[in-house]
Amino acid sequence: MKIRNQIAALVRPIEEDLLSGAAEISLRAITIFQAVLNLDTTTEVNLLRATLIETAQALLSAQPAMAPLFQLCNQVLSSAEKAKSADTLRIDCLKTLTAYEKKLCDDVAKIAEHVLDVIPPGELIFAYSFSSTVVSCLLSARARGRYFRVVCTESMPSMEGRKLASQLAQGKIEVIYTYDTAMGLVLPNCSVAFMGCDCVGAPGLVNKAGSLLLALACKDMGIPLYCLASTDKFVSEDRLFQFENHERPGSEVWRDAPEGVRVLNRQFELIPVNYISGIITEKGMIHENQVEEQIALSRVHEALALSSV
Amino acid sequence: MKIRNQIAALVRPIEEDLLSGAAEISLRAITIFQAVLNLDTTTEVNLLRATLIETAQALLSAQPAMAPLFQLCNQVLSSAEKAKSADTLRIDCLKTLTAYEKKLCDDVAKIAEHVLDVIPPGELIFAYSFSSTVVSCLLSARARGRYFRVVCTESMPSMEGRKLASQLAQGKIEVIYTYDTAMGLVLPNCSVAFMGCDCVGAPGLVNKAGSLLLALACKDMGIPLYCLASTDKFVSEDRLFQFENHERPGSEVWRDAPEGVRVLNRQFELIPVNYISGIITEKGMIHENQVEEQIALSRVHEALALSSV
Numbered sequence: 001m002k003i004r005n006q007i008a009a010l011v012r013p014i015e016e017d018l019l020s021g022a023a024e025i026s027l028r029a030i031t032i033f034q035a036v037l038n039l040d041t042t043t044e045v046n047l048l049r050a051t052l053i054e055t056a057q058a059l060l061s062a063q064p065a066m067a068p069l070f071q072l073c074n075q076v077l078s079s080a081e082k083a084k085s086a087d088t089l090r091i092d093c094l095k096t097l098t099a100y101e102k103k104l105c106d107d108v109a110k111i112a113e114h115v116l117d118v119i120p121p122g123e124l125i126f127a128y129s130f131s132s133t134v135v136s137c138l139l140s141a142r143a144r145g146r147y148f149r150v151v152c153t154e155s156m157p158s159m160e161g162r163k164l165a166s167q168l169a170q171g172k173i174e175v176i177y178t179y180d181t182a183m184g185l186v187l188p189n190c191s192v193a194f195m196g197c198d199c200v201g202a203p204g205l206v207n208k209a210g211s212l213l214l215a216l217a218c219k220d221m222g223i224p225l226y227c228l229a230s231t232d233k234f235v236s237e238d239r240l241f242q243f244e245n246h247e248r249p250g251s252e253v254w255r256d257a258p259e260g261v262r263v264l265n266r267q268f269e270l271i272p273v274n275y276i277s278g279i280i281t282e283k284g285m286i287h288e289n290q291v292e293e294q295i296a297l298s299r300v301h302e303a304l305a306l307s308s309v
Numbered sequence: 310m311k312i313r314n315q316i317a318a319l320v321r322p323i324e325e326d327l328l329s330g331a332a333e334i335s336l337r338a339i340t341i342f343q344a345v346l347n348l349d350t351t352t353e354v355n356l357l358r359a360t361l362i363e364t365a366q367a368l369l370s371a372q373p374a375m376a377p378l379f380q381l382c383n384q385v386l387s388s389a390e391k392a393k394s395a396d397t398l399r400i401d402c403l404k405t406l407t408a409y410e411k412k413l414c415d416d417v418a419k420i421a422e423h424v425l426d427v428i429p430p431g432e433l434i435f436a437y438s439f440s441s442t443v444v445s446c447l448l449s450a451r452a453r454g455r456y457f458r459v460v461c462t463e464s465m466p467s468m469e470g471r472k473l474a475s476q477l478a479q480g481k482i483e484v485i486y487t488y489d490t491a492m493g494l495v496l497p498n499c500s501v502a503f504m505g506c507d508c509v510g511a512p513g514l515v516n517k518a519g520s521l522l523l524a525l526a527c528k529d530m531g532i533p534l535y536c537l538a539s540t541d542k543f544v545s546e547d548r549l550f551q552f553e554n555h556e557r558p559g560s561e562v563w564r565d566a567p568e569g570v571r572v573l574n575r576q577f578e579l580i581p582v583n584y585i586s587g588i589i590t591e592k593g594m595i596h597e598n599q600v601e602e603q604i605a606l607s608r609v610h611e612a613l614a615l616s617s618v
Contacts, residue, residue, distance in 0.1 A: 154562070156465060156488040162563065169569030178573040179465040179562050181489045181519025185578050210490025216525040253463070253488050254471065260478030264487040269494050 003040050007055050010035060015062035018158035018248075018267075021131040022066040022198050022233065023104055029059050029069055030097050033076055037090050048086045052076060052093065053303045060304065065206055065243035065268050067199030067233040070304065072100050077301040107230035108133055110282035112140040115194075115228060118280075119146055123191035124176075126183075126223070127152045127168075129208040130160035131196020133228045138194075139171040149173070151190060153180040155208060157253050157265065180210055184217055193218050193225040199233050200279060201240030202292050204272040215275040224277040231281045234294040238306045243268040312349050316364050319344060324371035327467035327557075327576075330440040331375040331507050331542065332413055338368050338378055339406050342385055346399050357395045361385060361402065362612045369613065374515055374552035374577050376508030376542040379613065381409050386610040416539035417442055419591035421449040424503075424537060427589075428455055432500035433485075435492075435532070436461045436477075438517035439469035440505020442537045447503075448480040458483040460495045464517060466562050466574065489519055496526050502534040508542050509588060510549030511601050513581040524584040533586040540590045543603040547615045552577040 010032045014025060033055060040051045056073035063069055079096040083089035115137040119125065125148050127134050138150060150168050152175065155161035165175045178186060187193070193214065197207040205211075205227055218225040250263030257263050273279070273288040280286075286294065319341045323334060342364060349360045365382035372378055388405040392398035424446040428434065434457050436443050447459060459477050461484065464470035474484045487495060496502070502523065506516040514520075514536055527534040559572030566572050582588070582597040589595075595603065 154465070156463075156490065165570045166567050169567050172569070175570045176573055177563060177566060177570050178575075179489075179518075181465065181517075181522060182573065182575060182578075184521035184525075185518055185575055186573065208490075209488075209494055212493035213490060213522040213526060216493075216529050217522060220525050254486060257486060258475050258478050260481070261474045261484045261486050264485055264491065264495065266487075266491060266494055269491075 003036075003051055004054065006039050007036060007051070007058050011055070011058040011062050014059060019130060019160045019163050021133065021196050022068045023108070023132045023230075025063055025066055026068040026072050026104060027101065029072055030101050032059065033072075033093065033097055037093055043086050045083055045086045045089055048089055049080050052080050056304060064245050065198040067235045067239070068104070068230070070199075070235060070239060071232045071298070074298070074301050074304055075100060077303055078299075103232075104230070107232070107282040108136045109140075111228055111230065111280055112137040114280045114284055115226075116141050116144065116146065118192055118224065118226060119148055120191045121146055121148065123148055124189050125150050126187055126190040126193035126214075127164060128193070128195045128211060128214050129155045130164045131228065133196050133230070134194050135164060135167050137228055138168060138173060142171055142173050149176065151176045151178070151186045153178055153183055153210075155210065156180055158267070160208075183210075183214060187217050187221055187223060190223055193223055195225070195227055197227050197229050197233060198243065198268060199235045199240055200227075200229060200273070200291060201235055201237050201295065203237060203240060204270045205229070205276075205279070206240060206243045206268050206270055209267055209269045212269050212271050212275070215271050219275060226277055227279045229279055229281060231283060231286075231294050231297075234291065234298070236295055236300070239300075240270075242306070243270075312345070312360055313363065315348050316345060316360070316367050320364070320367040320371050323368060328439060328469045328472050330442065330505050331377045332417070332441045332539075334372055334375055335377040335381050335413060336410065338381055339410050341368065342381075342402065342406055346402055352395050354392055354395045354398055357398055358389050361389050365613060373554050374507040376544045376548070377413070377539070379508075379544060379548060380541045380607070383607070383610050383613055384409060386612055387608075412541075413539070416541070416591040417445045418449075420537055420539065420589055421446040423589045423593055424535075425450050425453065425455065427501055427533065427535060428457055429500045430455055430457065432457055433498050434459050435496055435499040435502035435523075436473060437470075437502070437504045437520060437523050438464045439473045440537065442505050442539070443503050444473060444476050446537055447477060447482060451480055451482050458485065460485045460487070460499060462487055462489040462492055462519075464519065465489055467576070469517075492519075492523060493526055496530055496532060499532055502527050502532055504534070504536055506536050506538050506542060507552065507577065508544045508549055509536075509538060509582070509600060510544055510546050510604065512546060512549060513579045514538070514585075514588070515549060515552045515577050515579055518576055518578045521578050521580050521584070524580050528584060535586055536588045538588055538590060540592060540595075540603050543600065543607070545604055545609070548609075551615070552579075
C-alpha cells in the first residue's frame with residue numbers, strides 16, 4: 001500500500017469520531033504520527049518531511065476545529081525542519097511527540113488543581129458535551145475527597161453527553177442526565193457549570209453547539225461558567241474560524257426528512273469570551289483581555305498556514 | 310363496560326399524546342365529551358353531572374399543563390349546573406361544546422390576522438416545538454401570499470418539531486430543520502421567532518422545555534419573540550404550576566442508562582412574560598402588565614378548583 005493510502009486509512013477514524021474531545025483526538029494523532037514514521041521507510045529526508053506534511057494536513061482537514069491537534073501538527077512539522085537525514089528527522093519528531101503527550105497530561109493535572117478551587121463541596125455541578133479535560137478534572141476532584149453531583153445533557157446529535165455521564169458514573173460520581181433543552185430546568189439548581197472547548201481565539205471560543213445557550217442561561221441565572229482548556233487551544237483568528245467548515249450530513253439529524261425540509265447539521269459554534277466567567281488553563285484563570293497575548297506566543301509552520309481569502 | 314372504564318379508555322390516548330399542541334388536544338377532548346354524553350344513557354341528572362365531572366378530572370390529570378383543555382372542562386361543567394333533567398343537561402353541554410369548538414377556530418383566525426403584521430416578507434422565521442396555532446398562522450400568512458422560510462428544531466425528546474416541519478412543508482413553506490441546541494447557530498439569520506404555549510399566568514408562560522433558552526437567545530440577539538395564544542390559555546397561578554406534575558419516564562430519554570445515572574424527563578418550563586416581546590392573542594398583543602386582568606375574567610367550577618397546599 002502506498003504511504004498516501006496508508007495515511008488516509010489511519011486518519012479516517014479521526015474524521016468519523018464525533019464523541020471524543022480535542023485532547024483525546026490529539027493523543028490518537030500522536031499514535032498516527034508514530035505509525036507514519038515507522039511505515040515510511042524512506043531514507044530521503046525530504047520525502048519523509050513531505051509525508052509528515054501530508055499527515056498533518058490530512059489530520060487537520062479531518063478535524064478542522066480542534067486546536068490541540070493543530071498545535072501537535074505544527075510542533076511536529078517545526079521539529080522536522082532542521083534534520084539533514086531521515087533518521088535524525090525520525091528521532092527529532094518522536095521526541096516532540098513524546099514531549100507533547102507528556103505536556104497534555106501535565107496540563108490537565110495543573111488545570112485540575114485550579115478547578116478544585118471552584119468546585120463547591122456538596123453542590124450540583126453542570127457539565128456540557130464531552131471534554132476529557134472536564135472529565136479528568138471532575139474525577140480528580142472526586143478522588144481527592146470532594147463530594148458533588150453532576151448534571152449533564154445528551155448533546156445531540158452525536159450524544160456524547162452519554163459518554164460523559166458514563167465516565168463520571170464509573171468514577172463514582174452521581175450523575176443526573178436529561179435532554180439538551182431541559183438545561184434551563186436543571187441549571188437553577190446548579191452552583192457552577194463547566195465546559196471544554198475546541199479552540200480559543202480573540203473573537204471567542206469554539207465548542208459544541210449548545211454552548212452559547214448554556215452561556216446565556218448561566219449569565220441570566222448568575223451561575224459561573226468556566227471553560228477548561230490548556231493554552232494549546234489558543235489559536236489565531238483564521239484558524240479559529242476553520243470550525244465553520246465542519247458540516248456533517250443532514251441525514252444524521254433526520255434520516256427521512258420530507259420534501260421541502262432541508263436538514264442542517266453544523267456542530268460547532270462561537271461563544272464570545274466575555275459570555276463566560278473565565279477560561280481555566282494550566283497557567284490559571286484567563287480572562288477576555290488576556291486571550292490575545294496567549295495567541296501571540298505561537299508561530300505557525302508554513303505548510304499549515306491558511307491561505308488568505 | 311362501566312362508564313368509568315369507558316372514560317378511562319377514551320382519555321388514555323390524550324395522556325399518551327406528546328406531539329399535539331393544546332388547541333388540538335382541546336378539539337379531541339370535545340369529541341370525548343360528546344362521546345361520554347352519548348355513552349352514559351342515565352336519566353338521572355345528578356349521575357350524568359357526576360360523569361361529566363369525572364371526565365373533566367380525568368382529562369386534566371392526563372394533561373395538567375394545557376390551559377384550553379382546562380377552560381373547556383370548566384365551561385362544560387359550568388353549563389351542566391342548571392339543568393333539571395338529564396336531557397336538558399345533554400342539550401346544554403352539546404351547545405357549549407359546539408360553541409367552544411367554534412371559538413377555538415375563530416380565535417386562531419383572529420390571531421393569524423395579528424401575526425401577519427409581524428411577518429416580514431422574504432425573511433427567515435424561527436418556530437419552536439409544535440403549536441397548531443403557530444402552524445395555522447404561518448399557513449394562513451402563506452396562503453395570503455406572504456413569502457418566508459421557517460427554521461425549526463427537533464424538540465427532543467418527543468421530536469414534535471418534525472410534525473411542525475412536515476405540516477409547514479406540506480403547506481409549501483420552505484423549512485430548514487436542525488437539532489435543538491443548534492438554535493444559537495440559526496437564530497442570527499432569523500428576523501422573528503414564534504412559539505405557542507400551554508398556559509399563561511402572572512408568573513409567566515408555560516411551554517415545552519427549551520423555550521426559556523430560545524427566549525434568552527432572542528433577547529441576546531435582538532430578535533422579537535412572540536407567543537401565539539388565545540386568551541383561553543390565561544389561568545390562575547395555582548393552575549399554571551400544574552405543569553410541574555408532568556414528569557415522564559426517564560427511559561424515554563435514555564433507555565439503558567448505566568448505574569449511577571438518574572435520567573430526568575420533565576418537559577415543560579416557565580418563561581417570564583417579560584423575557585418575550587409579547588403574547589399575540591385573538592384580542593391583539595398582550596404585554597406583561599395586562600396578563601393579570603385577563604386572568605381575572607374567568608371563574609373556576611368548584612369540581613376543578615385546586616386544593617390549597
